[in-house]
Amino acid sequence: MNYEIKTQGKFKFIEEGEGEPIILLHGLFGALSNFSGTIEYFKQFNKVVIPMLPLFDLNILETSVGGLAKYVHKFIEARDYNNFHLMGNSLGGHVALVYILKHPERVKSLILTGSSGLFENGMGETYPKRGDYEYIRNKTALTFYDPAMATKELVDEVFEITSNRLKVIKIITLAKSAIRHNLGEELTTITTPTLLIWGLNDTVTPPMVGEEFKKLIPNSELHFVDKCGHAPMMEVPDEFNRIMHDYLQRLNNKAVAGA
Template sequence: MNYEIKTNDKFRFIEEGEGEPLLVLHGLFGALSNFSDLIEHFRHKYKVVAPLLPLYDLDIFHTTVVGLAKYVANFIEAGGYEGIHLLGNSLGGHVGLLYVLKHPEKVKSLILTGSSGLFENGMGDSYPKRGDYEYIRKKTELTFYDPNMATKELVDEVFDITNNRLKVIKTISLAKSAIRNNLGEELSQITQPTLLIWGNNDNVTPPFVAKEFNKLIPNSEVYFIDKCGHAPMMEVPVEFNKILEEFLGKLKAPAATIA
Protein backbone atom coordinates (compact mmCIF):
# COMPACT_ATOMS: atom_id res chain seq x y z
CA MET A 1 0.00 0.00 0.00
CA ASN A 2 1.63 3.20 -1.19
CA TYR A 3 -0.76 5.85 0.09
CA GLU A 4 0.65 8.97 1.71
CA ILE A 5 0.58 9.08 5.50
CA LYS A 6 -0.67 12.59 6.27
CA THR A 7 -0.22 14.49 9.50
CA ASN A 8 -2.47 17.00 11.21
CA ASP A 9 -1.16 18.14 14.57
CA LYS A 10 -0.62 14.88 16.53
CA PHE A 11 -2.65 12.73 14.14
CA ARG A 12 -1.29 10.43 11.42
CA PHE A 13 -3.72 9.08 8.85
CA ILE A 14 -4.51 8.16 5.27
CA GLU A 15 -7.11 10.20 3.41
CA GLU A 16 -7.93 9.19 -0.15
CA GLY A 17 -10.73 10.23 -2.50
CA GLU A 18 -13.64 12.66 -2.28
CA GLY A 19 -17.23 12.35 -1.14
CA GLU A 20 -18.88 11.16 2.04
CA PRO A 21 -16.27 10.11 4.61
CA LEU A 22 -15.77 6.39 5.13
CA LEU A 23 -13.65 6.26 8.27
CA VAL A 24 -12.02 2.93 9.14
CA LEU A 25 -10.54 1.85 12.48
CA HIS A 26 -8.05 -1.01 12.77
CA GLY A 27 -7.76 -3.50 15.61
CA LEU A 28 -5.28 -4.29 18.37
CA PHE A 29 -2.74 -6.07 16.18
CA GLY A 30 -4.00 -4.34 13.07
CA ALA A 31 -2.54 -1.70 10.80
CA LEU A 32 -3.67 0.57 7.97
CA SER A 33 -2.49 -2.09 5.51
CA ASN A 34 -5.38 -4.29 6.70
CA PHE A 35 -7.67 -2.04 4.68
CA SER A 36 -5.60 -1.73 1.50
CA ASP A 37 -8.19 -3.48 -0.72
CA LEU A 38 -11.02 -1.50 0.83
CA ILE A 39 -9.22 1.82 0.37
CA GLU A 40 -8.43 1.07 -3.25
CA HIS A 41 -12.02 0.01 -3.96
CA PHE A 42 -13.86 2.85 -2.23
CA ARG A 43 -11.57 5.85 -2.76
CA HIS A 44 -13.20 6.43 -6.18
CA LYS A 45 -16.61 7.15 -4.60
CA TYR A 46 -15.89 8.12 -1.00
CA LYS A 47 -13.35 9.99 1.07
CA VAL A 48 -11.70 7.03 2.77
CA VAL A 49 -10.06 8.05 6.05
CA ALA A 50 -7.89 5.70 8.09
CA PRO A 51 -6.29 7.10 11.26
CA LEU A 52 -3.31 5.31 12.74
CA LEU A 53 -4.52 4.54 16.26
CA PRO A 54 -1.91 5.32 18.96
CA LEU A 55 -2.07 1.88 20.59
CA TYR A 56 1.39 2.25 22.12
CA ASP A 57 1.75 6.04 22.29
CA LEU A 58 -0.84 7.03 24.90
CA ASP A 59 0.15 7.10 28.56
CA ILE A 60 -0.82 3.95 30.38
CA PHE A 61 -3.77 5.64 32.14
CA HIS A 62 -5.38 6.42 28.76
CA THR A 63 -4.39 3.16 27.05
CA THR A 64 -7.98 1.92 27.07
CA VAL A 65 -10.83 1.63 24.58
CA VAL A 66 -12.28 4.81 26.12
CA GLY A 67 -8.94 6.59 25.66
CA LEU A 68 -8.82 5.52 22.01
CA ALA A 69 -12.43 6.64 21.48
CA LYS A 70 -11.50 10.09 22.83
CA TYR A 71 -8.53 10.14 20.45
CA VAL A 72 -10.83 9.33 17.53
CA ALA A 73 -13.26 12.04 18.64
CA ASN A 74 -10.43 14.59 18.65
CA PHE A 75 -9.25 13.35 15.24
CA ILE A 76 -12.73 13.70 13.73
CA GLU A 77 -13.12 17.15 15.25
CA ALA A 78 -9.74 18.27 13.90
CA GLY A 79 -10.59 16.95 10.43
CA GLY A 80 -14.06 18.51 10.40
CA TYR A 81 -15.67 15.26 9.24
CA GLU A 82 -19.49 15.05 9.18
CA GLY A 83 -21.97 12.42 8.01
CA ILE A 84 -19.43 9.65 8.63
CA HIS A 85 -19.75 6.02 7.60
CA LEU A 86 -17.81 4.54 10.53
CA LEU A 87 -16.23 1.10 10.06
CA GLY A 88 -14.28 -0.82 12.69
CA ASN A 89 -12.60 -4.20 12.84
CA SER A 90 -12.03 -6.01 16.15
CA LEU A 91 -10.93 -3.46 18.79
CA GLY A 92 -11.54 -0.75 16.18
CA GLY A 93 -15.20 -1.73 16.11
CA HIS A 94 -15.37 -1.37 19.88
CA VAL A 95 -13.82 2.09 19.66
CA GLY A 96 -16.32 2.97 16.93
CA LEU A 97 -19.23 1.86 19.11
CA LEU A 98 -18.06 4.07 21.96
CA TYR A 99 -17.70 6.98 19.56
CA VAL A 100 -21.17 6.67 18.04
CA LEU A 101 -22.73 6.39 21.48
CA LYS A 102 -21.08 9.68 22.49
CA HIS A 103 -21.38 11.52 19.15
CA PRO A 104 -24.38 10.09 17.27
CA GLU A 105 -24.88 13.34 15.35
CA LYS A 106 -21.59 12.81 13.48
CA VAL A 107 -22.28 9.28 12.23
CA LYS A 108 -24.47 8.40 9.24
CA SER A 109 -23.94 4.64 9.40
CA LEU A 110 -21.97 2.06 11.37
CA ILE A 111 -20.16 -1.00 10.01
CA LEU A 112 -18.75 -3.64 12.37
CA THR A 113 -16.64 -6.65 11.44
CA GLY A 114 -15.29 -9.00 14.08
CA SER A 115 -15.95 -6.30 16.68
CA SER A 116 -15.33 -6.58 20.39
CA GLY A 117 -17.70 -4.89 22.80
CA LEU A 118 -19.75 -7.92 23.80
CA PHE A 119 -17.43 -10.93 23.82
CA GLU A 120 -14.03 -11.94 22.51
CA ASN A 121 -11.50 -14.72 22.90
CA GLY A 122 -8.07 -13.33 23.67
CA MET A 123 -4.74 -14.73 22.55
CA GLY A 124 -5.09 -17.49 25.11
CA ASP A 125 -4.46 -17.99 28.82
CA SER A 126 -0.69 -17.82 28.37
CA TYR A 127 -0.63 -14.78 26.07
CA PRO A 128 1.78 -13.28 25.35
CA LYS A 129 4.75 -15.66 25.22
CA ARG A 130 7.79 -13.51 24.62
CA GLY A 131 10.45 -14.95 22.40
CA ASP A 132 8.37 -17.93 21.21
CA TYR A 133 8.05 -17.29 17.47
CA GLU A 134 6.22 -20.53 16.72
CA TYR A 135 3.60 -19.77 19.38
CA ILE A 136 3.03 -16.31 17.93
CA ARG A 137 2.83 -17.73 14.41
CA LYS A 138 0.11 -20.22 15.43
CA LYS A 139 -1.86 -17.57 17.31
CA THR A 140 -1.67 -15.21 14.33
CA GLU A 141 -2.86 -17.98 12.03
CA LEU A 142 -5.95 -18.42 14.23
CA THR A 143 -7.04 -14.95 13.18
CA PHE A 144 -7.82 -16.34 9.72
CA TYR A 145 -9.66 -19.28 8.20
CA ASP A 146 -6.76 -19.74 5.78
CA PRO A 147 -3.55 -19.96 7.84
CA ASN A 148 -1.56 -18.84 4.81
CA MET A 149 -2.98 -15.35 5.38
CA ALA A 150 -0.61 -15.13 8.33
CA THR A 151 2.38 -14.14 6.20
CA LYS A 152 5.88 -13.99 7.61
CA GLU A 153 5.69 -10.20 7.48
CA LEU A 154 2.50 -10.20 9.55
CA VAL A 155 3.84 -12.73 12.07
CA ASP A 156 7.06 -10.72 12.37
CA GLU A 157 5.05 -7.60 13.21
CA VAL A 158 3.15 -9.38 15.99
CA PHE A 159 6.34 -11.04 17.23
CA ASP A 160 8.09 -7.68 17.48
CA ILE A 161 5.20 -6.28 19.52
CA THR A 162 5.25 -9.20 21.95
CA ASN A 163 8.99 -8.77 22.49
CA ASN A 164 8.70 -5.13 23.47
CA ARG A 165 7.96 -4.97 27.19
CA LEU A 166 6.15 -1.61 27.09
CA LYS A 167 4.05 -2.67 24.10
CA VAL A 168 3.12 -5.89 25.88
CA ILE A 169 1.97 -3.94 28.94
CA LYS A 170 -0.14 -1.61 26.79
CA THR A 171 -1.54 -4.49 24.73
CA ILE A 172 -2.69 -6.21 27.92
CA SER A 173 -4.13 -2.92 29.20
CA LEU A 174 -6.16 -2.47 26.01
CA ALA A 175 -7.32 -6.10 25.98
CA LYS A 176 -8.44 -5.96 29.61
CA SER A 177 -10.23 -2.65 29.12
CA ALA A 178 -12.11 -4.12 26.14
CA ILE A 179 -13.29 -7.05 28.27
CA ARG A 180 -14.36 -4.73 31.10
CA ASN A 181 -16.14 -2.32 28.76
CA ASN A 182 -19.13 -4.46 27.81
CA LEU A 183 -21.69 -2.44 25.85
CA GLY A 184 -24.62 -4.84 25.96
CA GLU A 185 -26.88 -2.47 27.88
CA GLU A 186 -26.12 0.55 25.66
CA LEU A 187 -26.40 -0.84 22.13
CA SER A 188 -30.15 -0.20 21.94
CA GLN A 189 -29.33 3.53 21.88
CA ILE A 190 -27.70 3.22 18.44
CA THR A 191 -30.20 4.32 15.81
CA GLN A 192 -27.90 4.56 12.77
CA PRO A 193 -28.21 1.94 10.02
CA THR A 194 -25.70 -0.70 11.05
CA LEU A 195 -24.05 -3.38 8.95
CA LEU A 196 -22.46 -6.45 10.53
CA ILE A 197 -20.08 -8.43 8.30
CA TRP A 198 -18.77 -11.54 10.03
CA GLY A 199 -16.62 -14.52 9.23
CA ASN A 200 -18.39 -17.80 9.88
CA ASN A 201 -15.03 -19.14 11.08
CA ASP A 202 -14.12 -16.26 13.38
CA ASN A 203 -12.34 -17.73 16.42
CA VAL A 204 -11.89 -14.40 18.23
CA THR A 205 -15.43 -13.02 18.08
CA PRO A 206 -17.45 -16.09 17.00
CA PRO A 207 -20.63 -15.84 14.89
CA PHE A 208 -22.90 -15.82 17.95
CA VAL A 209 -21.40 -12.41 18.79
CA ALA A 210 -22.65 -10.99 15.48
CA LYS A 211 -26.10 -12.46 16.17
CA GLU A 212 -26.14 -10.75 19.57
CA PHE A 213 -25.08 -7.41 18.04
CA ASN A 214 -27.86 -7.85 15.48
CA LYS A 215 -30.36 -8.53 18.25
CA LEU A 216 -29.29 -5.54 20.39
CA ILE A 217 -28.74 -2.84 17.72
CA PRO A 218 -32.23 -1.92 16.45
CA ASN A 219 -31.53 -0.90 12.84
CA SER A 220 -28.94 -3.57 11.99
CA GLU A 221 -28.41 -6.29 9.41
CA VAL A 222 -25.91 -9.14 9.47
CA TYR A 223 -24.03 -11.01 6.75
CA PHE A 224 -21.96 -14.12 7.37
CA ILE A 225 -19.14 -15.15 5.04
CA ASP A 226 -18.09 -18.81 4.85
CA LYS A 227 -14.43 -19.84 5.03
CA CYS A 228 -13.55 -16.54 6.66
CA GLY A 229 -12.05 -15.63 10.02
CA HIS A 230 -11.68 -12.48 12.13
CA ALA A 231 -10.64 -10.02 9.40
CA PRO A 232 -13.02 -10.37 6.42
CA MET A 233 -11.80 -7.17 4.74
CA MET A 234 -8.36 -8.85 4.46
CA GLU A 235 -9.31 -12.47 3.84
CA VAL A 236 -12.24 -12.05 1.44
CA PRO A 237 -11.94 -8.45 0.24
CA VAL A 238 -14.03 -8.85 -2.94
CA GLU A 239 -17.05 -10.24 -1.10
CA PHE A 240 -16.58 -7.83 1.80
CA ASN A 241 -16.46 -4.79 -0.50
CA LYS A 242 -19.50 -5.99 -2.44
CA ILE A 243 -21.60 -6.30 0.73
CA LEU A 244 -20.41 -2.93 1.99
CA GLU A 245 -20.99 -1.19 -1.35
CA GLU A 246 -24.58 -2.46 -1.53
CA PHE A 247 -25.23 -1.27 2.02
CA LEU A 248 -23.79 2.20 1.39
CA GLY A 249 -25.62 2.38 -1.94
CA LYS A 250 -28.96 1.92 -0.19
CA LEU A 251 -28.18 4.87 2.05
CA LYS A 252 -27.44 7.03 -0.98
CA ALA A 253 -30.58 6.00 -2.85
CA PRO A 254 -33.38 8.63 -2.80
CA ALA A 255 -36.35 7.81 -0.64
CA ALA A 256 -39.27 6.23 -2.47
CA THR A 257 -42.01 8.68 -3.30
CA ILE A 258 -45.54 7.94 -2.19
CA ALA A 259 -48.20 8.54 -4.81
Protein backbone atom coordinates (compact mmCIF):
# COMPACT_ATOMS: atom_id res chain seq x y z
CA MET A 1 0.00 0.00 0.00
CA ASN A 2 1.52 3.30 -1.08
CA TYR A 3 0.93 6.50 0.84
CA GLU A 4 2.13 9.97 0.00
CA ILE A 5 5.08 10.89 2.20
CA LYS A 6 4.71 14.58 3.00
CA THR A 7 7.48 16.90 4.09
CA GLN A 8 7.58 20.01 6.25
CA GLY A 9 11.06 21.32 6.90
CA LYS A 10 13.14 18.40 8.20
CA PHE A 11 10.03 16.30 8.96
CA LYS A 12 8.73 13.46 6.79
CA PHE A 13 5.35 11.98 7.60
CA ILE A 14 2.16 10.36 6.37
CA GLU A 15 -1.19 12.04 6.99
CA GLU A 16 -4.36 10.27 5.84
CA GLY A 17 -8.02 11.02 6.59
CA GLU A 18 -9.76 13.76 8.58
CA GLY A 19 -10.90 14.16 12.18
CA GLU A 20 -9.25 13.84 15.56
CA PRO A 21 -5.59 13.03 14.93
CA ILE A 22 -4.11 9.65 15.81
CA ILE A 23 -0.30 9.81 15.82
CA LEU A 24 1.42 6.44 15.38
CA LEU A 25 5.03 5.85 16.45
CA HIS A 26 6.88 2.87 14.99
CA GLY A 27 9.52 0.72 16.65
CA LEU A 28 13.21 0.04 16.10
CA PHE A 29 12.69 -2.00 12.94
CA GLY A 30 9.38 -0.35 12.18
CA ALA A 31 8.19 0.31 8.66
CA LEU A 32 5.05 1.88 7.24
CA SER A 33 3.81 -1.60 6.37
CA ASN A 34 3.53 -2.25 10.13
CA PHE A 35 0.61 0.16 10.27
CA SER A 36 -1.13 -0.42 6.94
CA GLY A 37 -4.14 -2.10 8.61
CA THR A 38 -4.36 0.71 11.18
CA ILE A 39 -4.16 3.43 8.54
CA GLU A 40 -6.76 1.84 6.27
CA TYR A 41 -9.25 1.36 9.09
CA PHE A 42 -8.87 4.57 11.09
CA LYS A 43 -8.55 6.99 8.16
CA GLN A 44 -12.33 6.54 7.82
CA PHE A 45 -12.82 8.22 11.19
CA ASN A 46 -9.63 10.09 12.08
CA LYS A 47 -6.64 11.93 10.71
CA VAL A 48 -3.93 9.23 10.88
CA VAL A 49 -0.40 10.59 11.18
CA ILE A 50 2.89 8.68 11.11
CA PRO A 51 6.11 10.67 11.51
CA MET A 52 9.20 8.99 10.08
CA LEU A 53 11.38 8.66 13.18
CA PRO A 54 15.03 9.53 12.37
CA LEU A 55 16.43 6.33 13.90
CA PHE A 56 19.60 6.53 11.82
CA ASP A 57 19.85 10.28 11.24
CA LEU A 58 20.30 11.78 14.70
CA ASN A 59 23.86 12.45 15.83
CA ILE A 60 25.16 9.78 18.18
CA LEU A 61 24.64 11.93 21.31
CA GLU A 62 20.94 12.37 20.44
CA THR A 63 20.44 8.75 19.36
CA SER A 64 18.34 7.81 22.37
CA VAL A 65 14.75 7.42 23.50
CA GLY A 66 14.89 10.97 24.84
CA GLY A 67 16.31 12.30 21.55
CA LEU A 68 13.47 10.68 19.60
CA ALA A 69 10.88 12.08 22.04
CA LYS A 70 12.31 15.58 21.48
CA TYR A 71 12.03 15.05 17.73
CA VAL A 72 8.38 13.99 18.10
CA HIS A 73 7.70 17.07 20.24
CA LYS A 74 9.20 19.36 17.57
CA PHE A 75 7.16 17.60 14.88
CA ILE A 76 3.91 17.98 16.84
CA GLU A 77 4.70 21.66 17.51
CA ALA A 78 5.48 22.26 13.81
CA ARG A 79 2.22 20.62 12.71
CA ASP A 80 0.26 22.14 15.63
CA TYR A 81 -1.62 18.93 16.47
CA ASN A 82 -3.88 19.16 19.51
CA ASN A 83 -6.28 16.86 21.34
CA PHE A 84 -4.73 13.84 19.62
CA HIS A 85 -4.43 10.14 20.40
CA LEU A 86 -0.84 8.91 20.66
CA MET A 87 -0.10 5.27 19.84
CA GLY A 88 3.26 3.52 19.96
CA ASN A 89 4.53 0.01 19.34
CA SER A 90 7.72 -1.34 20.92
CA LEU A 91 10.34 1.46 21.00
CA GLY A 92 7.64 3.79 19.62
CA GLY A 93 5.61 3.15 22.78
CA HIS A 94 8.63 4.05 24.90
CA VAL A 95 9.06 7.30 22.95
CA ALA A 96 5.34 8.04 23.42
CA LEU A 97 5.71 7.55 27.19
CA VAL A 98 8.70 9.89 27.43
CA TYR A 99 6.81 12.47 25.34
CA ILE A 100 3.64 12.31 27.44
CA LEU A 101 5.55 12.58 30.72
CA LYS A 102 6.85 15.97 29.50
CA HIS A 103 3.92 17.18 27.36
CA PRO A 104 0.63 15.68 28.58
CA GLU A 105 -1.48 18.73 27.78
CA ARG A 106 -2.05 17.98 24.08
CA VAL A 107 -2.73 14.24 24.36
CA LYS A 108 -6.30 12.94 24.64
CA SER A 109 -5.36 9.28 25.03
CA LEU A 110 -2.31 7.02 25.00
CA ILE A 111 -2.31 3.60 23.30
CA LEU A 112 0.59 1.24 23.94
CA THR A 113 1.17 -2.12 22.29
CA GLY A 114 4.24 -4.22 23.05
CA SER A 115 5.90 -1.12 24.50
CA SER A 116 9.36 -1.01 25.95
CA GLY A 117 10.01 1.22 28.96
CA LEU A 118 9.91 -1.39 31.71
CA PHE A 119 11.46 -4.56 30.32
CA GLU A 120 12.21 -5.95 26.88
CA ASN A 121 14.05 -8.82 25.24
CA GLY A 122 15.48 -7.00 22.22
CA MET A 123 16.92 -8.55 19.09
CA GLY A 124 20.07 -8.41 21.17
CA GLU A 125 22.65 -5.75 21.82
CA THR A 126 25.11 -7.44 19.48
CA TYR A 127 25.00 -8.62 15.89
CA PRO A 128 27.68 -11.33 15.78
CA LYS A 129 26.15 -12.70 12.58
CA ARG A 130 25.76 -9.50 10.63
CA GLY A 131 25.26 -10.52 7.02
CA ASP A 132 23.74 -13.91 7.97
CA TYR A 133 20.32 -13.84 6.28
CA GLU A 134 19.03 -16.98 7.98
CA TYR A 135 19.96 -15.63 11.42
CA ILE A 136 18.09 -12.37 10.70
CA ARG A 137 15.10 -14.30 9.33
CA ASN A 138 14.85 -16.40 12.51
CA LYS A 139 15.24 -13.36 14.76
CA THR A 140 12.55 -11.46 12.83
CA ALA A 141 10.17 -14.43 13.07
CA LEU A 142 10.47 -14.32 16.89
CA THR A 143 8.56 -11.02 16.79
CA PHE A 144 5.40 -12.93 15.86
CA TYR A 145 3.30 -15.81 17.14
CA ASP A 146 2.98 -17.01 13.54
CA PRO A 147 6.48 -17.14 12.01
CA ALA A 148 4.91 -16.87 8.54
CA MET A 149 4.34 -13.18 9.38
CA ALA A 150 8.07 -12.70 8.81
CA THR A 151 7.63 -12.32 5.06
CA LYS A 152 10.57 -12.09 2.69
CA GLU A 153 9.83 -8.37 2.23
CA LEU A 154 9.98 -7.77 5.99
CA VAL A 155 13.11 -9.88 6.49
CA ASP A 156 14.78 -8.10 3.55
CA GLU A 157 14.08 -4.73 5.23
CA VAL A 158 15.66 -5.87 8.52
CA PHE A 159 18.56 -7.54 6.69
CA GLU A 160 19.31 -4.33 4.80
CA ILE A 161 19.42 -2.37 8.06
CA THR A 162 21.61 -4.91 9.85
CA SER A 163 24.01 -5.14 6.91
CA ASN A 164 24.90 -1.47 7.32
CA ARG A 165 27.57 -1.04 9.99
CA LEU A 166 26.58 2.54 10.90
CA LYS A 167 22.90 1.58 11.20
CA VAL A 168 23.83 -1.36 13.43
CA ILE A 169 25.73 1.00 15.74
CA LYS A 170 22.67 3.28 15.92
CA ILE A 171 20.36 0.31 16.63
CA ILE A 172 22.59 -0.94 19.44
CA THR A 173 22.80 2.61 20.84
CA LEU A 174 18.99 2.94 20.81
CA ALA A 175 18.50 -0.54 22.30
CA LYS A 176 20.90 0.27 25.16
CA SER A 177 19.17 3.64 25.69
CA ALA A 178 15.79 1.87 25.98
CA ILE A 179 17.15 -0.54 28.59
CA ARG A 180 18.76 2.29 30.61
CA HIS A 181 15.69 4.55 30.36
CA ASN A 182 13.42 2.54 32.66
CA LEU A 183 10.23 4.47 33.45
CA GLY A 184 8.96 2.37 36.36
CA GLU A 185 9.13 5.22 38.88
CA GLU A 186 7.48 7.82 36.61
CA LEU A 187 4.49 5.96 35.18
CA THR A 188 2.31 6.58 38.25
CA THR A 189 2.26 10.30 37.34
CA ILE A 190 0.52 9.70 33.99
CA THR A 191 -3.12 10.79 34.21
CA THR A 192 -3.95 10.52 30.49
CA PRO A 193 -6.46 7.73 29.70
CA THR A 194 -4.34 4.80 28.52
CA LEU A 195 -5.17 1.69 26.50
CA LEU A 196 -2.79 -1.30 26.59
CA ILE A 197 -3.12 -3.95 23.86
CA TRP A 198 -0.80 -6.91 24.38
CA GLY A 199 -0.10 -10.17 22.57
CA LEU A 200 -0.36 -13.13 24.93
CA ASN A 201 2.51 -14.72 23.01
CA ASP A 202 4.78 -11.68 23.00
CA THR A 203 8.33 -12.85 23.77
CA VAL A 204 9.94 -9.40 23.42
CA THR A 205 7.77 -7.60 26.00
CA PRO A 206 5.99 -10.57 27.63
CA PRO A 207 2.42 -10.37 29.03
CA MET A 208 3.72 -9.61 32.54
CA VAL A 209 5.08 -6.32 31.11
CA GLY A 210 1.57 -5.35 30.03
CA GLU A 211 0.30 -6.25 33.50
CA GLU A 212 2.99 -4.08 35.10
CA PHE A 213 2.06 -1.12 32.89
CA LYS A 214 -1.57 -1.62 33.93
CA LYS A 215 -0.58 -1.63 37.59
CA LEU A 216 1.58 1.51 37.32
CA ILE A 217 -0.48 3.75 35.00
CA PRO A 218 -3.51 4.85 37.05
CA ASN A 219 -6.15 5.47 34.35
CA SER A 220 -5.40 2.44 32.16
CA GLU A 221 -7.08 -0.68 30.84
CA LEU A 222 -5.40 -3.79 29.47
CA HIS A 223 -6.55 -6.11 26.67
CA PHE A 224 -4.73 -9.35 25.87
CA VAL A 225 -4.92 -10.89 22.40
CA ASP A 226 -4.35 -14.65 22.08
CA LYS A 227 -2.12 -16.20 19.39
CA CYS A 228 -0.37 -12.87 18.94
CA GLY A 229 3.22 -11.71 19.42
CA HIS A 230 4.94 -8.33 19.72
CA ALA A 231 3.07 -6.42 16.98
CA PRO A 232 -0.72 -6.90 17.39
CA MET A 233 -1.53 -4.19 14.83
CA MET A 234 0.29 -6.32 12.22
CA GLU A 235 -0.57 -9.84 13.31
CA VAL A 236 -4.23 -9.39 14.28
CA PRO A 237 -5.20 -6.05 12.69
CA ASP A 238 -8.98 -6.62 12.82
CA GLU A 239 -8.93 -7.42 16.55
CA PHE A 240 -6.50 -4.60 17.26
CA ASN A 241 -8.64 -2.06 15.38
CA ARG A 242 -11.81 -3.29 17.08
CA ILE A 243 -10.33 -2.90 20.58
CA MET A 244 -8.85 0.51 19.83
CA HIS A 245 -11.95 1.86 18.07
CA ASP A 246 -14.22 0.71 20.90
CA TYR A 247 -11.94 2.42 23.41
CA LEU A 248 -11.87 5.72 21.50
CA GLN A 249 -15.65 5.67 21.10
CA ARG A 250 -16.14 5.10 24.85
CA LEU A 251 -13.70 7.93 25.56
CA ASN A 252 -15.62 10.31 23.29
CA ASN A 253 -18.98 9.25 24.74
CA LYS A 254 -17.68 9.92 28.24
CA ALA A 255 -16.40 13.36 27.15
CA VAL A 256 -19.80 14.23 25.62
CA ALA A 257 -21.66 13.04 28.72
CA GLY A 258 -19.39 15.10 30.94
CA ALA A 259 -19.68 18.23 28.80
